[in-house]
Amino acid sequence: MRTSLLQLRCATAFLFVASFPIEHAAQTPCENGYAGIYACDNVDLLSMMTLAQLGNVTSVADLWGWTDPQDGTEYAIVGTRTGTAFIDISTPTAPVRIGNLPAHNNVSNLWRDVEVSGNWCYVGSEASGHGLQIFDLTRLRNVANPPVTFTEDAHYAGFGSSHTIFADKGAPYVYAVGTGTYSGGLHVVNVSNPLAPTFAGAWSADGYIHESNVILYNGPDAAHVGKRISLNFHINANDRVSFVDVTDPSDMSLIGNTAPYPGARLCHQGWVTPDHRYLLMNDEGDEGSPNNYNTRTHIFDIQDLEAPVYHGFFSGPNASYDHNLYIHQDLVWEANYSSGLHILDAALIPSGTLSLEAYFDTYVTDNNKHYDGAWGNYPYFESGVVLVSDYDNGLFILRPRTSLRLKAMLEGPFDANTGLMHDSLRVNGLVPLTEPYTEAEYVHVRDGGDETTTNAVLSVSGSNAIVDWVVVELRDATDPADVVATHAALLQRDGDIVGTDGVSPVQFNVAVKDYHIAVRHRNHLGIMSAAPVRISVVEKAYDLSNGSFALYGTEPTKTIGSVEALWSGNVIPDDLVKYTGSFNDRDPVLTRIGGVTPTNTVAGYFPEDLNMDGKVLYTGVDNDRDIILQNIGGVVPTNTRVEQMP
Numbered sequence: 001m002r003t004s005l006l007q008l009r010c011a012t013a014f015l016f017v018a019s020f021p022i023e024h025a026a027q028t029p030c031e032n033g034y035a036g037i038y039a040c041d042n043v044d045l046l047s048m049m050t051l052a053q054l055g056n057v058t059s060v061a062d063l064w065g066w067t068d069p070q071d072g073t074e075y076a077i078v079g080t081r082t083g084t085a086f087i088d089i090s091t092p093t094a095p096v097r098i099g100n101l102p103a104h105n106n107v108s109n110l111w112r113d114v115e116v117s118g119n120w121c122y123v124g125s126e127a128s129g130h131g132l133q134i135f136d137l138t139r140l141r142n143v144a145n146p147p148v149t150f151t152e153d154a155h156y157a158g159f160g161s162s163h164t165i166f167a168d169k170g171a172p173y174v175y176a177v178g179t180g181t182y183s184g185g186l187h188v189v190n191v192s193n194p195l196a197p198t199f200a201g202a203w204s205a206d207g208y209i210h211e212s213n214v215i216l217y218n219g220p221d222a223a224h225v226g227k228r229i230s231l232n233f234h235i236n237a238n239d240r241v242s243f244v245d246v247t248d249p250s251d252m253s254l255i256g257n258t259a260p261y262p263g264a265r266l267c268h269q270g271w272v273t274p275d276h277r278y279l280l281m282n283d284e285g286d287e288g289s290p291n292n293y294n295t296r297t298h299i300f301d302i303q304d305l306e307a308p309v310y311h312g313f314f315s316g317p318n319a320s321y322d323h324n325l326y327i328h329q330d331l332v333w334e335a336n337y338s339s340g341l342h343i344l345d346a347a348l349i350p351s352g353t354l355s356l357e358a359y360f361d362t363y364v365t366d367n368n369k370h371y372d373g374a375w376g377n378y379p380y381f382e383s384g385v386v387l388v389s390d391y392d393n394g395l396f397i398l399r400p401r402t403s404l405r406l407k408a409m410l411e412g413p414f415d416a417n418t419g420l421m422h423d424s425l426r427v428n429g430l431v432p433l434t435e436p437y438t439e440a441e442y443v444h445v446r447d448g449g450d451e452t453t454t455n456a457v458l459s460v461s462g463s464n465a466i467v468d469w470v471v472v473e474l475r476d477a478t479d480p481a482d483v484v485a486t487h488a489a490l491l492q493r494d495g496d497i498v499g500t501d502g503v504s505p506v507q508f509n510v511a512v513k514d515y516h517i518a519v520r521h522r523n524h525l526g527i528m529s530a531a532p533v534r535i536s537v538v539e540k541a542y543d544l545s546n547g548s549f550a551l552y553g554t555e556p557t558k559t560i561g562s563v564e565a566l567w568s569g570n571v572i573p574d575d576l577v578k579y580t581g582s583f584n585d586r587d588p589v590l591t592r593i594g595g596v597t598p599t600n601t602v603a604g605y606f607p608e609d610l611n612m613d614g615k616v617l618y619t620g621v622d623n624d625r626d627i628i629l630q631n632i633g634g635v636v637p638t639n640t641r642v643e644q645m646p
Contacts, residue, residue, distance in 0.1 A: 027093045030401075035360070042358035042401045042537060043341065044509065046092040046385065049395040054078060054085045055100045055147070061112045062164075062324070062376040063389040066121065066137050075140060076378070076387050077121055078395055079112030084123050084133075085395075086140055086150075092385045092397045098140050099148035104130045104155060115167035115174065120194045122174050124165040132156035132165065132174065134194050156197040159187050167191075168214045171228060173200055173249060177209035184208030186230060188249040201249030203230075206242050210235045211269040214246060219276025220303040224255065229305070231270065231279065239267035241281060243305050256306040261298050262313075263291040270298075271327045277303055278311065278349050280332060282322035287369050295322050295336050297344075299352055312352025316342060318367035324376045329512040331357070331537060333386070335374040339367040341388045343400060345538045358537045360398050362390040384511025402512055403505040405541035406472060406497040408519045408527070411558050411565040412627070413467055413612040419563070420493040423465040426458055428614040430605040433458075435469045435488030436522060442471065447509055448486035457502035463494040468521065468612065470497060472506050475516035477532035480552070481646040483518075485510050491521075495545045505539050512536045516552070518645065519544060522573065523607045524566040525643040528552040553644025558631070567641060568610045569628040575643040579628050589625050592616045 027047050030040035038045060051057050057080035066075045076087040076095070083102040089095045101123070103109065109127035116122070116137070123133040134154035163178025172192035179187050182204035190200035211233040217224050224245070230252075232242045243255040258279070265285030272279050279300040287293045295316035302308040316322075320339040325332055332344040332354060340361035344354040363373030371391070378387040388396040413421040425431050435451045438444060448471075458466055470491045476482035489497050489506045497519070499506055514532035530550035534540055542549055547564050551557060557564035569577035571585040578584040592608040593600040593616055603615045610624040617623035632639040 030360075037364050038340075039361040039364070040359065042403070042507075043343070043360040043386075044399050044401065045360070046397045046399055047095055048393070048397065049087065049095060049097070051394050054080055054087075054097065054394055055082070057081050057085070059110065059391050060375065060389045060394060061110065061391070062114055063378055063387055063395070064114045064116050064121075065378040065381055065387060066116050066119075067382065068137075068141065069119070070141070072382070074381050074383060074385065075137070076395060076397070077114050077116065078389055079114045079123065079125075081110060081112070082106075082108045084112065084114055084121070084135070087395065088140070089385060089387075089397055092383070092399070095395075095397060097147040098143050099146055099150050101133065101135055101150040101152060103127055104133055104152065111163060113162070113164045115165050117167035117169050117174075117191075120167075120191070122165055122167050122191070124162040124176055126161045126163060126178075129160045130162070131159060132162070132176065132189060132197065134191070134197065136194075154195045154197060156189050158189065158199050162187075164211045166213045168228070170216055171214075173214075173246075175212050175214060175230060175246075177212050177232070186212065186232070186244070186246070186252070188246070190249075201252060203244055203246070203252045205254065206232065206234060206244075207238065208236055209233065210267070213271070215272060215276065217276055219272075221305045224305055229255065231272065233267050233269055233281070235266045235268070239264035239283065241267060241270065241279065241300070241308075243302075243308075256304075256308060258300050258302075258308045259310045261300075261310045263293060263296070265291070268322075269324050271325055272302070273327055273346065273349060277301070279308070280325060280327065280349070282325050282334070284321055284323060287319060287321050292319075294318055295320050295339065295342075297322065297325065297332070297334065297354060299349060314344065314354035316356065319369050320367050320373070321369055321371065323374065326377070326379060328379045329536065330534070331379070331512060333377050333379040335377045335388060337371060337373040337375075338363045338365070338369075340374045340390075341377055341386070341396075341398065343537050347538070358400055360388070360396070362388055362393060362396050382511060384509070399509050400512070400537045401507045402510055402535045402537060403507050403539040404472070404517070404535055405505045405539060406517065406519065407495040407541075407543040407545050408470070408491070408497060409495045409545040409563050409565040410467065410491070410521055410524050410568065410612070411560065412524065412568040412610050414560060414563065414565050416561050416563075420463060421467045421491075421495070422613070423461075423467050423493055424613045425468055425605060426466050428603070430614055431458055431466055431468060432605065436605070437469070437471055437488055440522065444486045444488075445473075445483050446485040448488065451488040451500050453490060453500040453502065457490070457500070460502060464492045464496070464502070466502065467491045467493055471520040472497060473518040473520065474508060474510060474535060475518055475528065477514045477516065480516040480528060484515060508535065510535065517542060517544075519566070521566060523570055523610055524568050525570050525575070525577065525641065526645050527556045527566055528645050551644070552646070556644035567631050569631045569641070570643070571607050571610065571628075573607075575645065577628060577631050577641040579632050579639070580637045585628050586625055589616060589628075590618050593618055
């Protein structure tokens with residue numbers, strides 16, 4: 001969203017004007033390990049829809065999502081026992097069921113798999129005679145009185161039942177597996193005209209396939225770069241993943257198979273890393289007898305597709321079976337039945353493991369080995385909203401929290417002798433318990449603003465003592481003038497920027513992706529990263545104070561020894577340090593002490609206190625006026641220093 005700075009040019013003004021859509025806070029935030037009755041860590045519950053609210057269904061299965069390219073509206077598409085439910089989640093705290101597509105021939109079944117490619121939804125089921133349903137998603141746009149009952153736009157009857165389907169996002173094919181045709185292998189449907197689907201080819205040489213997904217290969221195995229490869233997950237005591245070249249569905253060929261792995265029981269489903277170097281796979285049965293593993297995610301090194309190598313596994317904290325997983329934005333998103341949604345850091349994959357970073361348990365009864373709870377998840381919405389389908393309970397609409405550790409230094413309180421900032425404002429009891437920026441008319445974006453801290457936090461001394469409040473902004477990766485989210489946070493003497501508890505990272509409710517980071521202070525010029533950086537569920541740390549992190553613009557900070565500090569002197573926060581002329585920063589200092597006697601002083605929490613020692617001085621030792629002159633060059637009083645921010 002576009003944010004412009006309005007220059008009020010008055011002594012105490014601090015006004016940003018922003019135009020932005022209303023954002024909805026978490027309906028049930030994750031606090032002290034729970035969001036209501038649901039165990040959680042760093043994932044908030046926005047809303048949930050019960051089985052009844054999804055259309056009086058008795059269970060749900062897989063799900064997917066669709067974003068309308070016309071207006072960006074996001075929809076959840078949920079496979080149910082009796083059909084498919086379509087949910088408008090543009091207001092994720094108040095989802096709206098647009099309608100339901102009944103199962104073909106109205107035959108209900110436990111398994112229903114939904115897939116999306118472009119503006120088309122494809123539905124398969126293990127119900128006898130179901131075939132492949134095809135639905136035009138643009139029909140969701142103009143439903144006057146939801147919910148309604150939809151009819152399918154087309155149907156493919158080349159197979160009856162199917163266990164799962166996969167719609168290729170880059171080629172006009174849908175792959176059905178576990179059908180009653182071609183030994184349960186790949187049954188490929190040409191949907192170049194979705195309203196007239198045709199048979200495109202089959203692969204039966206490896207027998208029954210439980211799940212599959214297709215990639216346009218761009219990995220380290222040069223012999224296969226540019227080919228469309230199907231990853232096929234086999235079960236029935238034949239547990240392995242086969243790699244089949246499906247570039248031409250009428251002439252497919254086997255490339256290779258994964259090596260045996262420990263405790264194989266039911267090689268269920270998996271996903272490849274973005275560089276196509278590693279494959280993650282969940283075996284849906286290896287947690288059971290005789291293995292009795294905790295939830296286990298297997299890792300294969302597939303740099304040689306003809307001879308993949310088993311690379312290790314991650315063992316989760318619970319005994320629950322696993323189901324569907326996806327890799328997105330360097331995170332692994334797992335639906336693990338009775339233990340719900342797990343979000344893992346993919347950074348450790350090269351070392352043969354993962355790390356659990358966040359979770360939301362949709363099934364409150366237990367975390368044991370049975371097939372209740374989270375079936376599927378969808379982490380691909382631009383908004384950052386994540387969907388989970390729970391077999392027993394319905395649809396969960398969640399928002400993971402992103403975490404950020406920052407370090408920055410302010411020139412005003414910085415002491416070059418100690419390498420720390422002084423905390424005179426805190427020592428004198430002047431740091432407010434509520435962030436000061438909202439009252440000063442800074443307009444926060446998204447869910448920022450009105451943050452509060454406690455006296456206990458402000459009582460901490462030493463290097464972690466609080467210096468003052470700052471604002472952290474996340475800005476759009478391609479348009480850094482567009483402020484996406486803000487939060488007020490606390491600045492410690494050693495430069496650490498922390499949450500309001502004085503310990504935690506700064507957290508945002510935004511999608512995991514890359515952003516420009518900006519830091520603002522009420523009487524210093526702000527700074528911003530030169531390039532966008534990843535903000536993630538995995539805690540990221542960036543030091544903006546030691547010169548190792550590139551900042552936007554020319555001379556964005558003041559060099560003090562080995563420290564890069566924000567420039568002081570911006571009494572009127574107008575992107576400009578100015579000593580003389582109209583609306584300068586010097587005159588408010590004199591005004592603050594009375595405007596007549598320059599030797600007066602005033603104690604308090606004021607923007608004119610540029611060295612942040614708790615008092616405003618116009619003349620004499622440690623006065624606040626000279627900082628302004630020094631920072632515009634110290635010689636020509638008409639010079640100015642401009643904040644390096646778009």
